[in-house]
Amino acid sequence: MIKLNRASLRYGQILGLSPTTFELPAGGGITGLLGPNGAGKSSLIQLLSGLLPSSSGEVEVLGGEPYRNSSILARIGLVPEGDRFPTGLKGVGWLRMMGELSGLQGAALEAAIQKALGIVGMEVNGLKPFTRMSKGMRQRMRLAQALLHDPELLILDEPFNGLDPEARLQLMDMLRKLADGGVKIIVSSHILGEIAQLTDRILLLFRGRLLAEGSVAEIRELLDRHPVELRLAAEDARAVARWAVEQGELVGLRLEEGSAVVAVRNPRSFLPRLQAAVVDGTLPLRALDPLDLNLDAVFQYLTKDHA
Amino acid sequence: MPIYAPTLPPRENLQNGSHPVAVMMRFDVGRILRAKLGMFFGFVFLFLLILQVAVLYFRYLANTSIAFSGVKDFAAQVMTQGAEYQAGHIGQMVLIPLWFQVALIGGGLVARDTLHRIRPLMYAHPVRPQDYLLAKGGLAALLPFAIQLPFILVPWALSLMVAGKNGPIWVSLPVHLLPAALIIAALAGAVTLGASAMAGSPRAGFGWVLGIVLGSFALGGMLAGLLKAKAFLALSPLALATAWPQLLCGMNDPFLDWGPTVVGTAAHIALWVFVAAQRTKPSEAVL
Numbered sequence: 001m002i003k004l005n006r007a008s009l010r011y012g013q014i015l016g017l018s019p020t021t022f023e024l025p026a027g028g029g030i031t032g033l034l035g036p037n038g039a040g041k042s043s044l045i046q047l048l049s050g051l052l053p054s055s056s057g058e059v060e061v062l063g064g065e066p067y068r069n070s071s072i073l074a075r076i077g078l079v080p081e082g083d084r085f086p087t088g089l090k091g092v093g094w095l096r097m098m099g100e101l102s103g104l105q106g107a108a109l110e111a112a113i114q115k116a117l118g119i120v121g122m123e124v125n126g127l128k129p130f131t132r133m134s135k136g137m138r139q140r141m142r143l144a145q146a147l148l149h150d151p152e153l154l155i156l157d158e159p160f161n162g163l164d165p166e167a168r169l170q171l172m173d174m175l176r177k178l179a180d181g182g183v184k185i186i187v188s189s190h191i192l193g194e195i196a197q198l199t200d201r202i203l204l205l206f207r208g209r210l211l212a213e214g215s216v217a218e219i220r221e222l223l224d225r226h227p228v229e230l231r232l233a234a235e236d237a238r239a240v241a242r243w244a245v246e247q248g249e250l251v252g253l254r255l256e257e258g259s260a261v262v263a264v265r266n267p268r269s270f271l272p273r274l275q276a277a278v279v280d281g282t283l284p285l286r287a288l289d290p291l292d293l294n295l296d297a298v299f300q301y302l303t304k305d306h307a
Numbered sequence: 308m309p310i311y312a313p314t315l316p317p318r319e320n321l322q323n324g325s326h327p328v329a330v331m332m333r334f335d336v337g338r339i340l341r342a343k344l345g346m347f348f349g350f351v352f353l354f355l356l357i358l359q360v361a362v363l364y365f366r367y368l369a370n371t372s373i374a375f376s377g378v379k380d381f382a383a384q385v386m387t388q389g390a391e392y393q394a395g396h397i398g399q400m401v402l403i404p405l406w407f408q409v410a411l412i413g414g415g416l417v418a419r420d421t422l423h424r425i426r427p428l429m430y431a432h433p434v435r436p437q438d439y440l441l442a443k444g445g446l447a448a449l450l451p452f453a454i455q456l457p458f459i460l461v462p463w464a465l466s467l468m469v470a471g472k473n474g475p476i477w478v479s480l481p482v483h484l485l486p487a488a489l490i491i492a493a494l495a496g497a498v499t500l501g502a503s504a505m506a507g508s509p510r511a512g513f514g515w516v517l518g519i520v521l522g523s524f525a526l527g528g529m530l531a532g533l534l535k536a537k538a539f540l541a542l543s544p545l546a547l548a549t550a551w552p553q554l555l556c557g558m559n560d561p562f563l564d565w566g567p568t569v570v571g572t573a574a575h576i577a578l579w580v581f582v583a584a585q586r587t588k589p590s591e592a593v594l
Binding site: 011046049050051052068070071073074076078080082083084085086087088089093097098100101102103104105109145 | 419433
């Protein structure tokens with residue numbers, strides 16, 4: 001469905017995206033595009049949404065090169081970052097124009113507008129001028145605009161920027177429902193927590209390069225030289241620490257109040273032994289908490305390696 | 308694990324609506340009407356049209372009524388005659404407010420999209436850069452053409468109605484002035500399109516258009532005066548617009564001769580369309 005083969009993007013002398021290769025399968029689902037500002041997320045989005053041609057390599061979206069390809073563009077919905085509304089316009093008026101640009105007309109257009117407004121919960125507020133809409137409402141209108149023509153691929157550039165927590169959760173919920181309905185969604189963000197809440201599948205970009213691709217756990221497994229930190233909570237933390245040292249796999253150990261934090265090189269062999277020890281009662285463990293199996297830790301490791 | 312869901316069924320082809328050029332033009336016309344920019348200029352142009360009709364009627368009376376025979380010779384001395392009068396229907400009296408209106412409306416056509424960063428979103432739809440350019444340039448040219456039409460057709464029709472072939476206005480006037488109006492519209496459209504594409508806001512677009520029109524007129528006038536060569540006035544779109552009706556009506560001493568007028572007009576149109584195309588290409592409309 002989406003295939004990049006050594007595709008790169010240059011802005012004159014500046015390299016926005018280094019030659020990048022990855023493939024996303026057909027079917028619905030959410031893929032997070034993650035990276036700090038300037039990582040190349042917007043460059044990648046511009047390639048995928050057909051706004052710019054690749055400077056080298058090949059970009060294939062929905063079976064074809066998207067740049068200046070009307071038949072492909074008509075199947076993509078783009079939600080750019082920030083407001084993109086002409087002043088003095090009502091939400092519905094703007095949707096009507098965008099729908100017409102996508103080839104909708106007459107009753108089909110009006111039905112599509114009502115459907116899109118229904119999906120984003122803006123049936124009433126969509127009639128207001130943009131100047132009287134809250135940030136959350138405007139974000140919903142941006143999403144409605146991208147949904148008008150029933151896109152197979154929905155691309156959102158930093159959609160959570162500036163939204164309050166409630167609006168964020170609502171937007172995430174909407175995106176999950178769309179993904180369940182078969183829409184392929186690509187969401188970019190520089191906030192790790194947002195992507196982690198939304199999806200497990202990520203493309204990690206840094207300084208114009210694709211650092212990693214896959215689920216957080218898959219990517220974490222790639223980082224063999226970074227030990228996994230586990231917090232082992234127990235009444236007798238010293239006993240737990242002693243047991244861990246006896247296993248001979250530790251690369252780090254520290255005692256905290258009511259727990260021992262161990263750094264293990266190979267969690268695949270350590271964890272089954274830990275499980276067995278807890279089951280047979282030799283280890284009085286109260287809780288096990290992996291400290292760096294989250295997206296933040298993966299991100300920190302990867303970017304540190306490539307800095 | 309990723310959330311996988313069934314692939315969507317093939318969707319019907321949506322490409323059966325209006326062409327993107329028509330959609331964008333319609334949208335901009337709606338915006339212009341909402342902005343009520345036409346009210347002031349509508350009054351100005353109506354006043355000018357009434358003035359033209361009044362002059363026309365006075366000429367008719369001076370030629371036909373005995374009561375006006377006393378002022379006939381005087382009128383012939385102070386009023387323009389022949390080709391000059393015919394060309395004057397879209398002379399500077401009409402063209403100067405026309406350029407102002409075109410600057411005010413046309414200056415914002417592209418600049419507004421730049422300010423609100425709408426262009427990338429349009430290009431993410433099945434809209435080609437040439438569609439965008441055609442829609443904006445088309446409207447920028449259509450507006451001045453539409454404004455000039457009444458100044459040609461209303462006096463011509465009235466003259467035909469009241470005096471037939473012997474009226475003060477040539478029967479063939481539209482044949483001379485409609486092509487002139489078209490060329491002026493294309494010139495004004497190209498200049499405003501280029502100026503608007505260079506600007507970051509509608510106000511700046513207005514400034515750019517006026518700057519180009521008035522600045523080039525001042526420069527052209529200065530060079531023409533210093534070098535004693537009228538051809539330098541062809542630097543100015545305003546001078547070119549003034550010259551076309553005079554040339555096409557066959558005036559003896561036009562503002563500019565054929566050569567500089569043709570070259571100047573072609574150069575201006577080519578330059579400003581090129582500028583607009585460069586400034587509105589997708590790489591300039593990055594997210």
